Each structure stands twice: as structure tokens, then as C-alpha cells.
Amino acid sequence: MKKRTETTDTNPFMGLFEQVHDYRCPDHITYPLEEILFLLVTATLSGSDELTMTSVFGEDKLPWLRKYYAYKNGVPSHDTLGRVLSNIDRREFEGLFVNWVAAHFKISPKSLLHFDGKRINSSADKLDQSKKRSEGGKYADIIVNVYASAAGITLAQNNVSDKMDEIRGALELLDWLDLSGCCITGDANFCRTAIIEKIIARKADYILALKLNWPKQYADAQTLFDDQDIEKQCWVTEETGHGRYEKRSYRSIGKESFPPSMIDQFAGIAQLVEVNRTRIVQRKDKVENDTHYYITSLDEPIDQLAHKIRRHWSIENELHYVLDVAFNEDASRIRNGHSASNQSLIRKIALNMLRVSKQKGSIKTQRMKCAISDIHREKILSFSAMR
Numbered sequence: 452m453k454k455r456t457e458t459t460d461t462n463p464f465m466g467l468f469e470q471v472h473d474y475r476c477p478d479h480i481t482y483p484l485e486e487i488l489f490l491l492v493t494a495t496l497s498g499s500d501e502l503t504m505t506s507v508f509g510e511d512k513l514p515w516l517r518k519y520y521a522y523k524n525g526v527p528s529h530d531t532l533g534r535v536l537s538n539i540d541r542r543e544f545e546g547l548f549v550n551w552v553a554a555h556f557k558i559s560p561k562s563l564l565h566f567d568g569k570r571i572n573s574s575a576d577k578l579d580q581s582k583k584r585s586e587g588g589k590y591a592d593i594i595v596n597v598y599a600s601a602a603g604i605t606l607a608q609n610n611v612s613d614k615m616d617e618i619r620g621a622l623e624l625l626d627w628l629d630l631s632g633c634c635i636t637g638d639a640n641f642c643r644t645a646i647i648e649k650i651i652a653r654k655a656d657y658i659l660a661l662k663l664n665w666p667k668q669y670a671d672a673q674t675l676f677d678d679q680d681i682e683k684q685c686w687v688t689e690e691t692g693h694g695r696y697e698k699r700s701y702r703s704i705g706k707e708s709f710p711p712s713m714i715d716q717f718a719g720i721a722q723l724v725e726v727n728r729t730r731i732v733q734r735k736d737k738v739e740n741d742t743h744y745y746i747t748s749l750d751e752p753i754d755q756l757a758h759k760i761r762r763h764w765s766i767e768n769e770l771h772y773v774l775d776v777a778f779n780e781d782a783s784r785i786r787n788g789h790s791a792s793n794q795s796l797i798r799k800i801a802l803n804m805l806r807v808s809k810q811k812g813s814i815k816t817q818r819m820k821c822a823i824s825d826i827h828r829e830k831i832l833s834f835s836a837m838r
Contacts, residue, residue, distance in 0.1 A: 461833050462519050463804070464489060467551045474538050482527045486520045487535050490527075491794075495801040496831055497822040500779040502529040502536075508822075515825050537788025541610050541796075548796055549607045549627050556604050556803065563759055564606065565598045565766035566624070566637040568617045569774075572781050574791035592791045595620040596799075597628065600765040603806040605799040610792040618643055630655035634749065636763040639664055642746065644716065651719040651748065658724075658759055661744040668713050672744045676725045681708045684753035696731040701757045705750075719748040724756055774798055777814040804831050 468485035475484075493516070494505040509516060509526030516522050527535075574592040582589075595617050597606040607627055611620035621641055630653040637646075639662035650657045663669050675681060686701040702725045706714060714720060724745040731738050745760060774780040778798045785794045805817050808831045812820065821828040 461829075462489075463555065463832055464492065467547060470547055471539060472543060474540075475535075481524050482531065482535075483520070484535065486516075486522055487527060487532060488797075489520055490516065491532065491536070491797050492800055493821075493828065493832075495778070495797050496804065496818065497828060498818040500783060502532045502785060505529065505532055512825070515828075533785070533787060533790060536785070536793050537790040539789060539793050541789040541792040544793055544796055545608055545610070546627070548800070551800075552604065552606055552803065553629065556602065556807065558599050558602055558604065558606070560632040562599045562601055562633050563762050564628070564630070564633050564635050565600060565763050566595060566621055566635060566641055567598075567766045567771070568593055568595050568611075568620075568640070569771050570594075571783070571791050571795060573784055574786045576786075592795075593617065594792065594795060595624060596766065596770060597624055598766040598770045600762050600769065603769065604803050605770060608792075608796060608799065612792075617641070618646065621646055622649055625649045625653060634658060634759060636759065638763075644718075648718045656719075656748045658745055658747040658749065658756070658763070661723075661746050665716075668716060669744065671710055671713055672723050672725070675704055675708060675723060676702060686753040686757050688757065694733045696733065698729045699757070699761075700727040700729075701725070701753050701760075702727075703753045703756060717746050720746050721750040722747050722756070724753070724760065726757075726760060770802075773802065773814055777818070778802070808833075 464485070468488040471484060471488065473480070473484040490509045491505060493512075494508040497508055497512075499505045499508050506526060506529045513522060513526060516526070571592045571594065575589040590612060592610055592612045595609045595611055597608070598604070599606055607624050609620040609624050609627075611617055617640055621637070622645060625635075625646070626649075630650070632655065634656040635650050636658045637660070639660040642659040642661055642665065647657060647659070661669055661672060676683070681704055684703045688699045688701075690697045704723045706721055709720070709723070713723075724747060726743045726745070727740070728743075729738065729740050745756075747756060749756065749759075774795070775782075778801075780795060780798060783791070783794065785791055802814070805814055808817075810817055810820070810827070810830065817831070821831060
């Protein structure tokens with residue numbers, strides 16, 4: 452590792468970037484890996500969504516960058532950035548990210564942890580995506596993310612593109628994280644026996660959507676809620692705004708009313724929850740009705756369950772949507788080798804830091820301020836608010 456220049460500035464990545472394996476021959480390294488990674492993260496913080504802009508940022512901010520690393524040979528070109536980013540082992544980088552988050556970010560031991568998959572659509576050419584793999588086709592990267600909504604922090608990601616298997620990816624993530632006392636939420640894709648058993652074994656709870664991939668259990672749930680003789684807890688919420696009215700009616704049933712097949716199939720199950728949603732779009736005079744079912748190991752009042760079920764969608768609204776809108780992830784053409792996956796992780800490093808900094812303004816506004824002001828960028832890099 453190159454000797455770091457003397458500075459009183461906080462570098463939150465000391466100990467993280469130095470652990471990433473550098474695949475390059477030591478005799479042919481012009482730009483140390485930790486310098487490249489620091490440039491990528493700070494440029495991403497400062498509004499860069501493409502490697503050409505990252506290189507431009509580095510050239511303009513070279514005196515500032517040298518407060519943290521030597522940069523004896525200046526900053527690399529966008530071609531060098533892309534080549535290095537594509538060859539970093541994405542699995543290793545994902546594991547180091549998990550350890551870094553655990554070491555620096557405070558997560559409540561009873562947090563809601565939301566699991567969901569996200570496809571990076573432009574990580575493969577559309578023509579390649581239209582072909583079978585046997586014909587030279589390539590699919591867009593699929594990443595399973597874990598998001599702690601109360602803290603606004605991404606805890607982990609697992610790129611499952613090789614096997615196209617979100618279930619296996621979720622099982623690995625459950626092994627990587629400290630789950631004790633937490634509650635895992637997920638859509639119907641994650642309502643699997645192996646995942647449920649793993650959650651219970653890791654001393655956590657779950658709320659998972661139940662759909663027709665469990666046809667017998669889904670039919671049983673409908674029958675139970677139709678039975679007028681079964682006692683149910685009820686809760687209703689109403690919301691208005693943006694020309695819409697939405698009413699959600701929640702009902703729950705305890706496991707004492709369940710058929711044996713449901714208890715045997717879902718380890719630790721304590722309640723079934725039904726959510727009936729009525730939505731009126733006023734300008735279209737349109738009424739929508741739908742009903743969803745959830746299984747949970749939590750023995751809590753229905754109002755608390757209702758809150759947790761609603762919070763699952765924060766992973767879409769606060770993480771995936773922000774990555775696409777504020778960081779242009781879905782449109783990014785950074786795609787060679789492992790670069791799409793590794794750049795997605797760098798975006799999450801930047802987003803985590805922006806979220807915990809508690810600075811005023813939207814994510815886009817914060818990135819613009821980081822681009823304009825070295826002082827503001829240093830505030831974001833400071834971990835005083837995170838420790």
C-alpha cells in the first residue's frame with residue numbers, strides 16, 4: 452500500500468479499500484487500487500454517473516484528493532477506471548461492504564430488514580438480452596438488496612446473475628448478516644421453506660407475502676378469512692393525496708385457527724394477515740380493489756403488523772427508485788465484466804453516507820453540493836454522525 456499523505460481529514464475508507472484484492476501485476480501498477488476506489492466513491496458522491504465524468508472530477512479535484520491519498524501519478528483515465536472496476540471480484544467486494552457497514556453504521560437490533568431483487572437493465576445490451584445464453588446472449592445483472600428502512604441504510608447486496616436465482620442469493624445474505632431480533636420482509640418470491648427456516652434459525656422474525664406459488668396455503672388463507680366464526684383482529688387506514696384516495700383494511704388470524712398443513716409448512720408461523728386495498732384515482736374516476744395475504748412469525752397487534760407490511764415498500768421507494776432516478780443506475784452503460792455490480796455497490800456506499808449525514812436537501816441536491824463545495828463533501832465523508 453502506498454504511504455498516505457499527512458492530513459487531519461477523516462477518511463472513512465481506510466481499512467476497506469486496502470482489503471480489496473488487486474488483480475494487477477504489482478510491477479505494472481501506475482494507480483494504486485485504493486486511490487481508484489476513493490476517486491470512484493467521491494466522484495459518485497459529487498454527481499458523477501459515468502466514468503468519463505469521474506475522470507474529469509478527479510482532474511479538477513486532484514489537490515483535494517491528495518489530502519487523502521498521494522496520487523503521485525495523477526488520476527487515471529476513464530478506460531483505466533473501467534478496466535479496474537470490471538476486474539474487481541464482485542463477491543469479495545460485496546463481503547467487504549457488509550463488514551464496513553456493520554462496523555460504521557448503527558442499526559437497531561429490532562430493525563425491519565427488507566429483501567428485494569433489482570435488475571440493472573442497461574448492464575447488458577438489448578440485443579444480447581434478446582438471445583439465449585447458448586447463442587452468445589447475456590442477461591442484465593440481477594442484484595438482491597437488503598435495506599434497513601428505519602436507518603435508511605443498505606446493509607448488503609448479492610449479485611445473483613450467474614445462476615439467476617434470487618432465492619439462493621437471499622439464503623446467502625441471511626448467513627452474512629447479524630439478524631438476531633430483526634424482522635425480515637419480502638415479497639412472494641422469498642416466501643420459501645428454506646428461507647423461512649433459515650430466518651427462524653438465525654433468531655429473527657419474518658413477514659412474507661403469500662401468493663399462488665403456494666396454491667393450497669393460499670386457498671386455506673382465503674377460506675379462513677371468509678369464515679365468520681373465526682375471531683379476527685381488524686385495523687383500517689385511509690390516505691388522501693395527489694388526487695388519490697386509498698383505504699386499507701387489515702385483518703389477522705392467530706395460528707390456533709390454522710390447518711395442520713400450514714403450521715407444518717411455515718416454521719414459526721404465528722399469524723395470517725389479509726390486506727384489502729381500495730384505491731380511487733379521482734381524475735380518472737377509477738376504482739381499484741385488490742387483496743393480499745401475508746404470513747408472519749410475529750405475535751403482535753394488527754396495527755403494528757400493518758405498519759411493518761407498509762414499510763416493506765420502502766426498499767422500492769427509498770432505495771431502488773433513488774438509485775434509478777438520483778444515480779441513473781438503470782440507464783448506466785457501465786457493463787463490462789463485474790463493473791455494473793461493483794458500480795452499484797459504490798452507489799450504495801455513497802447513498803449510505805448521504806443518508807446518515809442528515810444534511811438538508813434531496814439526494815440530487817446533496818450530490819450537487821458535493822460537486823460544488825469541498826467543505827460540503829468533507830462533511831459527508833466525516834463519520835462523526837455515524838459513530
